[in-house]
Amino acid sequence: MITARNLTKRFGDRVAFDNVSFEMEEGAVCGLVGSNGSGKSTLLRLISGVYRADSGSIGIDGIETFDHPMLKSKIAFLGDTPYFLPQSTLAEMSRFYSSLYPNFNAETFRQLQSVFPLDARKRLTAMSKGQQRQAALMLLLATEPQYLLMDEAFDGLDVVMRRVLANLIMDGVENRGMTTVIASHNLRELEDLCDHVALIHDGKMLFNDETERLKGGLHKVQAAFRGVPEESAFDGLNVLKCDRTGSLLQMVIRGDEEEILEYFKRFDPVFLESVAPSLEEMFVYELEVTGYDVKNILH
């Protein structure tokens, strides 16, 4: 389990994390969201032991990863821009990783070569951004990590490769119980993949929970009436947000879907529909209640 206890990290006068504590469950796929400069990449670097916490601790099961080779050998960290040894090819880089990562699996690497169509003898610097990212993913996944940390995981990948990556992640979760943390400023990208999501802003972790729990009991109901009832008519429901446009009423309500729809039918709607809100909308609704202007945080 990834754990942080009273984590504080400063860059000069700027505080990146201020006394933050959290846990990320084993086998979870966690989306780390926040605006640019919110500290997503910093958090990944802290987890992977690249950065050292100024105070508090961050690591695996309460053990700090910084300067801990055994823990680091279980972690694969892919930064926002891949790096390879100068003038190296994929084959050379695989030898580099296989020398240093005890769990590097040549068979897995061979299988990944059939998934990612890259020339192992071509210089990596001569490859496109997307190909370089694929190469980096191949190398890291071949180390069969327990913890996969990716910064802007899908950046530079085409639609097909995004799906391949998602499948590989799910495969790792199912077969090895791999924990995955994906940092992104784009919530939509993470929506289908992540079962956990955490929001970072201004040196704090504002939210860290299961996606399902976030979704649980949250419904976006749209209804059209001949005579629109007063808002107070819905006081019996747990309404989080209400928008009225002419005869159209749009509400975000927490509760049982059937009960909510039954409640609406009492007012004889011309049109009635319940749709699942997007991850971004859920964040907006949940956190606006707590007083945060989440739209500004996310964009």
Place this chain on the structure above:
Amino acid sequence: MMSKTFSIKTRETIKMIAVTLRKNIGLLALLTIGLLLISPGFMLRSIDEMGKNELMNHVHELDQVVLSINAVVGGMMIFLFNFIHFSFLYTKRAGDVFFALPLTRGSLLFSRAAAGFMLTMIPITVSSAVMVVVHLVTGVSGVGGFLLGFLLIAACVLLFGCFSLIFFTAAGSVFDLLVSFIGINAGVLILVLFYHLLCENFLIGFTSSENTMTAVMSRISPIFLAGEILVRFISGATPCTLSSVPIRCFIEWGVWTVGSILLTAVLFKRRPTEASGGSYAFRFMPILCGLVAANIGAFVVGMIFSQEEMDAPFWVFAVIGGLLFAVAYGAVTNRGFKMLKQSFVIGGIAVLFLAATTVVVASGGFGYETRLPKQKDIVSAEVSLPGFEQAQVSPEAVLALHGAVVEQLEDLTPAEEDVPISLTISYQLKGNRTMEREYTVGQNSAIEQKLLAIYRSPERIQQLKKEIDAVGAGEYVALWQQYTPEEQDAEWFGETVPLTNAELRHLTDAYFKDLPHATTDSLYRNDLCAEYLIEIHGGKNADYYRDFLLRVEPGFAETKAALEALNLPERIAQQRALGAEKEYINE
């Protein structure tokens, strides 16, 4: 819990070294071939040439050339490989990969540094090994000196590599690495020169000998120290022996090497990864660079605008120069004038340091000017004057002279009509310590009397006798005589003739009888006081070669009689005529 110690895991370190060596295999091959082309390639050709020209006794000189080339190549290579192996410190994306590797920081540092050292030494070792084989096969010279040289090069490469790692670790970018490395290493040497100049100007008795400066520079700069060790070894005795290098150099080498390793280890362990891309990872480095730059600025600007006098204008411009250089360096480091306040503080401290040093030096350097060694600590003492050979005399006599000088420090400055002379007093003290003072004095009767006592002293005469005896029989004596002794600008002429041992003894015995009657003229005026100058030169072997100049004053009757008895003026004249004849024939 986080590891508090600097741990190096053997297995992972070896793996990383192997990976790094494999990655640089091409460069390694290129360097090895390059060095093999020089030695033995070029060297074999040179040995062949020497054989043809019957110069085989000069083959050892080729060893010196090879060692010099290997030393220079080694220095350049270790810096290059450190640069290649530690450049990941300066880019975030490279740092993400290297610091995420399953290695401790200790292993990462050690493996990259060790790989650099190996990559540097492999070509040198291969080339040296082949040279050793060439020596053994041709049998032209021994291999002992060459092997010692190889070990010294390895030691110096290690020192240079470890010391440079401090800069690699402390820098945040390649640009700042180069600025700090060049700035501090060159700057410190420039400052030694400047402060040496300051001491020469203000500190009475300060020794301005080359040795003093070399000793200071080698203590303050490990790069200079490495250079000194190798230069002393290579240009010392032939064949090269370790005795050419003073023991203090080896002690300083040990201190610097261990110190550099420890400091680098501490810095690397504490280095914030996020410093990559910034100027420096640690604040001490830009502050140090700023102080060096500001100090140089204060000196240079002050001197330029005050015609090299440390008067009021000097200090005004020193302040301006110090602040200007500190601000300029700050702007380079901070990529703009972002930390002006800090730059002004650094500039101010540098100028204050210069001022404080000047005050200390001008006020006697904490008793430097008046300090006399304790008699019980003196092992031996020497006095040097232009007028007589450097002489080891009784410590009491030298202390008395030194005491007289110290008592008259205020009156030492030569008057306008005086011919200033340089007087050097040096002591060898217990515990292998030395003490040396150098004075420029004018005519001063108190000092003159003490000097004359030393000049005429039986100890000095005895020592001179012993040293001339050691030259041995059959060596040469030159007699110099003025054309016209009355004229002050007259030139000397002379010729060299060989003397037998008995003749030499006869001449010097006569001179030593006259020496107690020497006047102060012989001490430190010029050679015009003498009627003749007897020059004795020779030696038992290449390691012992001496040259003595004996002044024969007009009152030296015994010596003049001996010259006549040996018919030396006549023999000199014949030699001269013979020389002229040969010259004529040659023409």
